[in-house]
Amino acid sequence: MNTVSNPNHYDVIVLGGGAAGLMCAITAGSRGRHVLVLESANKIGKKILMSGGGRCNFTNLHTEPSRYISANPHFCKSALSRYTQWDFIALVNKHRIAYHEKDPQVGNGQLFCDDSSKDILAMLEAECFAAGVTINVESAISDVQRIEDHNSVRFQVRSNGSRFTSESLVLATGGLSIPKMGATDFGYQLARQFQLNVLATHAGLVPFTFTGSIHELTKKLSGISLPAILQNSRASFREAILFTHRGLSGPAALQLSSYWQPGESISLNLLPDDHAETMLLQSKQTQPKVVLRTVLNEVLPRALVLELQNSYWPAFTDTKLAEIPDSRLKAIASVLNCWTLKPAATEGYRTAEVTLGGIDTNELSSRTMEAKTIPGLYCIGEVVDVTGHLGGFNFQWAWASANAAGQVA
Numbered sequence: 070m071n072t073v074s075n076p077n078h079y080d081v082i083v084l085g086g087g088a089a090g091l092m093c094a095i096t097a098g099s100r101g102r103h104v105l106v107l108e109s110a111n112k113i114g115k116k117i118l119m120s121g122g123g124r125c126n127f128t129n130l131h132t133e134p135s136r137y138i139s140a141n142p143h144f145c146k147s148a149l150s151r152y153t154q155w156d157f158i159a160l161v162n163k164h165r166i167a168y169h170e171k172d173p174q175v176g177n178g179q180l181f182c183d184d185s186s187k188d189i190l191a192m193l194e195a196e197c198f199a200a201g202v203t204i205n206v207e208s209a210i211s212d213v214q215r216i217e218d219h220n221s222v223r224f225q226v227r228s229n230g231s232r233f234t235s236e237s238l239v240l241a242t243g244g245l246s247i248p249k250m251g252a253t254d255f256g257y258q259l260a261r262q263f264q265l266n267v268l269a270t271h272a273g274l275v276p277f278t279f280t281g282s283i284h285e286l287t288k289k290l291s292g293i294s295l296p297a298i299l300q301n302s303r304a305s306f307r308e309a310i311l312f313t314h315r316g317l318s319g320p321a322a323l324q325l326s327s328y329w330q331p332g333e334s335i336s337l338n339l340l341p342d343d344h345a346e347t348m349l350l351q352s353k354q355t356q357p358k359v360v361l362r363t364v365l366n367e368v369l370p371r372a373l374v375l376e377l378q379n380s381y382w383p384a385f386t387d388t389k390l391a392e393i394p395d396s397r398l399k400a401i402a403s404v405l406n407c408w409t410l411k412p413a414a415t416e417g418y419r420t421a422e423v424t425l426g427g428i429d430t431n432e433l434s435s436r437t438m439e440a441k442t443i444p445g446l447y448c449i450g451e452v453v454d455v456t457g458h459l460g461g462f463n464f465q466w467a468w469a470s471a472n473a474a475g476q477v478a
């Protein structure tokens with residue numbers, strides 16, 4: 070408990086009132102700790118509100134360490150195992166928030182609010198209130214110091230002309246995605262100020278962009294979505310793709326973007342359930358008088374068939390299958406099952422859902438998220454080098470890492 074009479078002294082100061090910061094404040098506050106959350110924006114939890122298309126995909130039934138990307142893939146295990154998706158679901162149930170699994174027949178485990186993301190934020194606010202947490206919004210932080218004198222160690226945070234002090238400081242300021250919503254590199258700068266290593270960051274869960282003829286093609290197909298497999302040498306995702314005015318989006322593209330390096334090609338399988346070569350050669354036997362376009366229109370959107378045809382096999386526009394040499398059918402099949410595309414870039418932090426990289430997990434205890442070299446300093450959520458796949462995994466990391474820190478901060 071707070072033993073210092075100074076009203077600006079807290080047991081725990083949390084920098085950032087997002088998913089991780091609020092959950093950490095709740096956990097620490099519920100232990101009787103006197104907690105202050107300092108949030109720079111005009112309201113807390115803005116990303117929660119915009120998440121999941123306004124319905125917050127708040128966790129995933131299949132949360133497990135393999136769904137996270139980090140330079141140290143083992144780091145997330147401890148926190149995820151001690152605060153699981155079931156713990157968060159219990160909290161959601163306690164607040165009687167209605168939710169559902171998206172596409173249960175697909176079984177991807179994504180849980181969304183039936184109504185609105187506002188329900189999740191209201192739940193966190195109510196829990197903060199019950200735990201006696203103080204939340205200051207519009208708190209511009211001008212300086213953070215760790216002060217050690219002969220009988221005490223404390224953190225000092227200057228914000229809006231006030232000076233706050235605490236025993237523990239939790240860094241929960243998130244990543245760089247969506248700068249329009251106030252994302253900055255504050256967390257990384259502060260980590261560096263405390264001599265913590267910060268790994269290179271890049272945008273993840275973000276659409277690909279293209280130039281030249283492929284860009285022209287995606288523009289024409291903009292709005293068309295279909296199930297596909299999108300992969301590179303490191304990862305493969307079987308989910309929907311969506312052609313856009315700038316390139317390629319949809320869950321499969323967003324997922325693969327987290328594994329993509331600039332300059333690399335990606336491979337798109339437009340017929341994930343069919344071996345296109347077998348299908349075309351068999352069709353040639355069974356329906357020799359049918360034109361290629363008609364066969365392809367049965368398995369792919371017409372507009373896509375038209376654009377592929379214009380780009381890759383213009384000579385066979387209205388050719389009967391019997392008149393197309395097997396070698397050409399095999400080449401066409403390889404475009405359908407293994408279309409090699411070279412993205413120019415991604416849309417970057419402007420539209421990215423997450424930031425990959427960040428505070429090096431080697432600097433932190435995987436049990437408590439406390440910095441090994443700076444006792445009392447905790448780093449949680451997206452600012453740390455742990456990034457989830459699409460589907461509620463990022464919030465689950467925010468809840469779990471926050472809980473780990475909140476249990477001890």
Ligand SMILES: Cc1cc2nc3c(=O)[nH]c(=O)nc-3n(C[C@H](O)[C@H](O)[C@H](O)COP(=O)(O)OP(=O)(O)OC[C@H]3O[C@@H](n4cnc5c(N)ncnc54)[C@H](O)[C@@H]3O)c2cc1C
Nearest residue numbers: 085087088089109120121126242243255450451461463464
């Ligand atoms: C459009 C979009 C949709 C998403 N949908 C989902 C989804 O459905 N499911 C899912 O799992 N994940 C989703 N994510 C990812 C998820 O939102 C993040 O992983 C998660 O919010 C990270 O939590 P955090 O608390 O670490 O960071 P944030 O939620 O970003 O919170 C950080 C907070 O710190 C504040 N802050 C920043 N700098 C300072 C400073 N200097 N001083 C004080 N405060 C500061 C910010 O204003 C913010 O409130 C989505 C992301 C986006 C952008």
